[in-house]
Amino acid sequence: MKQVFIKEYPNHTRDKFELLDILEYIQEAFNFGKRASRTRMDLHLNPPPALKSLFEWEASLNLDVLKYICRGESPIDCLDYGIIGSWGIKYEKEAGLVIHNHFPYAYTCAYYLNVFEDSAPLMVIPNGNKDKKDAEPVEIKEGYMYVIPGWWYHYVEDNRSLDRTAIISNWLPEAQENLKVSNFN
Numbered sequence: 001m002k003q004v005f006i007k008e009y010p011n012h013t014r015d016k017f018e019l020l021d022i023l024e025y026i027q028e029a030f031n032f033g034k035r036a037s038r039t040r041m042d043l044h045l046n047p048p049p050a051l052k053s054l055f056e057w058e059a060s061l062n063l064d065v066l067k068y069i070c071r072g073e074s075p076i077d078c079l080d081y082g083i084i085g086s087w088g089i090k091y092e093k094e095a096g097l098v099i100h101n102h103f104p105y106a107y108t109c110a111y112y113l114n115v116f117e118d119s120a121p122l123m124v125i126p127n128g129n130k131d132k133k134d135a136e137p138v139e140i141k142e143g144y145m146y147v148i149p150g151w152w153y154h155y156v157e158d159n160r161s162l163d164r165t166a167i168i169s170n171w172l173p174e175a176q177e178n179l180k181v182s183n184f185n
Ligand SMILES: [Fe+2]
Pocket: 100, 101, 102, 154
């Protein structure tokens, strides 16, 4: 069974350089300490057209993603999902990312915007553990989106290429009045 939901973004060639420009423009002086940087984490709020297209495409795949996560066995089509956080992240040579997950978000989309040869793979731990001995490498390809459930731990080993830029988005069911627990009080 395929461990990660993967889909090619149809507008990658059209929008790649515009998206890189957008990320450059909103880059923050945020540094992970070793040649990695990221943008603000609210790219989904009033996004420029190229970013809006990307997020709308991701949203159009929501049901496919949920069926993949649930293996097709869940009343999953009754909730609307929305982005709760989104950002661009760039790794230069020798930058990596420590092991972490995105809980409590339902799932996370990582669209790889600029990937050079020898870019580090995404290391995922599909069994829910936080033990690197259970990690599996996912080779990443530019122009493709990779989706993992929010509770999966993952990390990035030190990158070997000059650039490895991705746009990340976290997704959650949107609050709906008839489903809020507080309504049962
Ligand atoms: Fe992550």
